[in-house]
Amino acid sequence: MSSRTLFVTYLGLPACVVALVGVWSTLSNPSGGWVWPPDRVTISEAVATGDYAEVMRLMESGVDPNLAASVRADLLGGSPVQLTPAQAAVRARNAQMLRILLDGGVIVGPSRLAVLKCINDENGDRDVRALLDAIPSGPLPPCDQVTIP
């Protein structure tokens, strides 16, 4: 093979890679893909990533926003964790998301509120705190008596 042929092959390689990767990502997209990351997430993962539209879609399709769901590693910590959407919103310090969840029917009883406030104490977001303080409740246990997920 001549040096010119080698050189021309080298020049053509990037376009071939772009084309092949493009086709592969198009074909593999529905199953989670390889080139691009998957677009399937749990409601708590959607909350953690600020994916408002997915949160709305899941709630409108009947997913219970009060139940804990798995959150993969590196989103809200180094390891996978089970969190309710409200807990994920507080962990992510996303007051707007928390408001959407509360408006969307998330029930926050005294024990759940205590957990949320203790998570927020670790993160310390003022807007989230204001939202949590606005939820009526009786006396809450101190954080050292609350199990934080």
Added chain:
Amino acid sequence: MHGARREWPRVAGLLLALAMALSIAHSVYRIPVQVGDSLDVILVSRHAESSVELLKDASTWSPTTLRPMRYLQARWLSVLAESLGTSYHAVFRGTHAALATIIVGLIAWIANPRRWADVVALGIALTVLIGLHTFDAMMREAFPVNHYAEVAAAALFVLGSSLRPHRLISEIVVLLALVWGLLLIESAGLIWIVIVTCAALRMPGMRTRTAVMATVVLALFFIARWQLEISTPGIGSHSSGWGGGVLSGDELAARFSTNPWPFYAYNVSGGALSLLASEPRFGMYQLLAAQAAGSLNPVVTINLVSSLGMTVVLIICCWSAMRRPFHQWSLETKTLATGIVVITVSAVLCAAYIKDDIISTAGVLYAVMAYLAVQWALGRLETGMRDTSVVALALCLALVAPLWGFRAVGTHYELRRVAFTTRNDWALKSVNVLAGGDSASRDDVARTGRLRGEALRQRVTSPTFLPDWGERYWVE
């Protein structure tokens, strides 16, 4: 046997273009219909009783633009979706994705590769097309279909049909595309530019009579604008980049209202440089901004080096081809000349307002020119690698080919980010608010609800899951 072998490069080129077209169409199709720029147009387009009434009404809605086709095509597409019983998403986003495919296909049609070296040149040209920020601008936004993409496709068709023997059907399509384009967006004047340039350069598929008829169409368009008392937007109607920062509309008006020429000159040169060097963007020189901020994202360097490298190859190719007397000009040289004219006029169109979309038609012509320049450079390689200028060309190509491939992948990355933000726009407001509040009609609320539902059902990837480094290397 030999005949079949000769067809292989053509087939390979077609497959390459098809693969690139399908993947970019897929990335475009994933973006939901936009709230901003699209929803209002779709809703308003259905208020009129008929298309004729809409044509009349929409012609008087803006004091600075005459774009009734924007509303008409939105109406026709939404009616099509309803009559087919399919989603608005499928029709609107499908049209946009089809436009992306058509643009890629038209470039392959113009290139018409016959040798393996041509296939390589086509591959590089397609990465230039997809990697250019002007192409990204055409694909990321819709109004609800991107008008600039329609103009770019029409301009490519005019060029492609001019390169082939004259056919009456092509002539009719060219003129219809001009009429359609002019009623869609003023940038369609570039279609006229391509028609007149191809006729002036005596390309085989373009007759003088077509150029004359196109000129009559353009004149009628300007007369209609004048009759409807439509003026041109002046300085201060938009914010704009200036040096390393951005000036608001008021700041621009205060600084340039008495003498706008420095601003016009800045924008015209900026428009041309934006395409040829990927700097500035929207009039702002990111290198200056980076100097002020003390940090430079790699994306700026990558874009600058890849664009400048390709532009250098282009300039050398143009210089070499155009030194000959006009009667010796080949079709390739005439195509390069057409590209230069379109880039120049597009830069002039940026005088009052500079943005990526305005130079997007020039961007697709730049990709065609890149094909011809790489094809020419590869031809020079055959003459021997000992010539210093050939070695310099080879080094330049060796540098820019992978960089453009990298930029092309970046466009897919960027379109995924756009899909996420576009979908989120639907989630943060209620259907009633999106439809226009308490004054919204029941039909408007119903259509908005349907569009919102479709947008939410459109699965997208959160940028959180995309590689962190992508933002620094691909997003400006």
